[in-house]
Amino acid sequence: MIIKCLPTGMFGSNCYVIGENGEGMIIDPGTDGGEIYSVVEENNLKVKYIILTHGHIDHICSVEQVKASTGAPVLVHEKDAEALSDSMLNGSAMFGKSAAFSSAGGFVKDGDILDIGGLKVQIIHTPGHSPGSICIKAENSIFTGDTLFKRSIGRTDLGNGSYEDIMDSIMKKLVALPEDTVVYPGHGEPTNIGSEKKLNPFIKKEYGNNKWYM
Numbered sequence: 001m002i003i004k005c006l007p008t009g010m011f012g013s014n015c016y017v018i019g020e021n022g023e024g025m026i027i028d029p030g031t032d033g034g035e036i037y038s039v040v041e042e043n044n045l046k047v048k049y050i051i052l053t054h055g056h057i058d059h060i061c062s063v064e065q066v067k068a069s070t071g072a073p074v075l076v077h078e079k080d081a082e083a084l085s086d087s088m089l090n091g092s093a094m095f096g097k098s099a100a101f102s103s104a105g106g107f108v109k110d111g112d113i114l115d116i117g118g119l120k121v122q123i124i125h126t127p128g129h130s131p132g133s134i135c136i137k138a139e140n141s142i143f144t145g146d147t148l149f150k151r152s153i154g155r156t157d158l159g160n161g162s163y164e165d166i167m168d169s170i171m172k173k174l175v176a177l178p179e180d181t182v183v184y185p186g187h188g189e190p191t192n193i194g195s196e197k198k199l200n201p202f203i204k205k206e207y208g209n210n211k212w213y214m
Helices: 033-042 061-072 077-085 163-174 194-200 202-209
Strands: 003-008 015-020 023-027 046-051 076-077 106-108 113-116 119-125 132-138 141-145 182-185
Touching: 003 033, 015 033, 015 113, 023 033, 023 113, 033 061, 046 061, 046 113, 046 119, 076 077, 119 163, 163 202, 194 202
Parallel strands: 023 046, 046 076, 076 106, 141 182
Antiparallel strands: 003 015, 015 023, 113 119, 119 132, 132 141
């Protein structure tokens, strides 16, 4: 599996290009579209899907450019689909941009399995940062968007976020993964599930409250 991270998006957001056997997917096209397509060309990939972990502007600002250059459909969870065309929901209105994008080409839901050149990619619905936030698991890696970061979690104060929901998602769906699962977040450096169980203060707090058990 090819994993290329482009950490140059708005607010330092990470875009990922994933490849297997000549096919690829792009996760969160929030950086320069030309830079993304250069990685696609360098690795001789036919992009099958553009997948959005959620609908905030720093993760989607180049989605139209990337869709035009690759011809791939844009997939998003139905609960974040409205954010593509709503500047309040995608956050662009906060910066006076009022950005609106085309509707998604399809929806994904919890448990969906996509095929990328024989690579099985699992969709995990992890609401909290936004209602339609998802994580994307491929082999021993998981791309967590703004749900889980190294030593932190996504913010939940953007209008439709929920701290209770994001912790429920993390503790029930992410912490339950094998400890050597590599976490590729939407901002910042990679980490792994075992490290976050031991050192992430939000996760440690939940264990300390005896709400969750190892």
